[in-house]
Amino acid sequence: MKPLRSKIAIILFLVLTGYTLNSFGETSTPYFDMVGTYKDLGIGTHNDIAVNLQGEIIVADGDKHRLLKLDPDMRNIKVIQVKLDNKDKPFTPYGIFINSTNNIYIANPDLHTILVIDLDGNIKKRIGGFGSCLERPVDVTLDADGNLYVLDMIGPKVHIFTPDGNTIESIQIGLELQDSSVTSLGLDSKGNIYVTDKGLGKVLKITPSRQIFEFEKIDYGDDNLMTPSGIEYRYRTRIRFH
Secondary structure (H helix, E strand, O other): OOOHHHHHHHHHHHHHOOOOEOOOOOEOOOOOOOOOOOOOOOOOOEEEEEEOOOOOEEEEEHHHOEEEEEOOOOOOEEEEOOOOOHHHOOOOOOOEEEOOOOOEEEEEHHHOEEEEEOOOOOEEEEEEOOOOOOOOEEEEEEOOOOOEEEEEOOOOEEEEEOOOOOEEEEEEOOOOOOOOOEEEEEEOOOOOEEEEEOOOOEEEEEOOOOOEEEEOOOEOOOOOEOOOOOEEEOOOOOEEEO
16 A cells, blocks of 8 residues: 555655655755755646665655656656656656555546656556546556556546456546546455545545445544545554545
């Protein structure tokens, strides 16, 4: 999954390297340069992050149409030069997932595509595209068998693919309402699927039998409604939304 500690780590990185965060979640160019590698490499609107087994942090910088890689000690950052063909552009990475062999799965919503790349930026696989079942994929994850789960904003739906990219099923998870904005996808060890909808302020749980349960938005009495946008699964403990 996408552990909360990785998100804490990226926040610490931004602070330590002098990035400032504005009210829109964007970052400016650092006002000092610790080791000569951060200068003029300001991160735009970062849509998602993932951490591999080596502790390297991958950032989906959708605003600047690129992926960034941070070393585990956070003292080096570099752009992953994704080797894109014209058919892969515009490249706007959204949700990302990295597996145990360092393949990065990237939701590219503008092209209705999931790209699979390695850490050197080589494209290993393309799933979806125009005319496919994917209309606007915004997040992606894998199960223990390597099956691919894709959250599609249009529908909204969850599409499930085999490791080879063949469609297993598409699950309609709600009505396409004006305020709906599904953002994140998660799985637990029992095969339950979780989807956050920060627009409607709710979380959906889809069981293996495809029953759908809703956790409704919470009103705290001061007009501040829960807007869940991320999911973390802790093995043998609980699902957490943030």
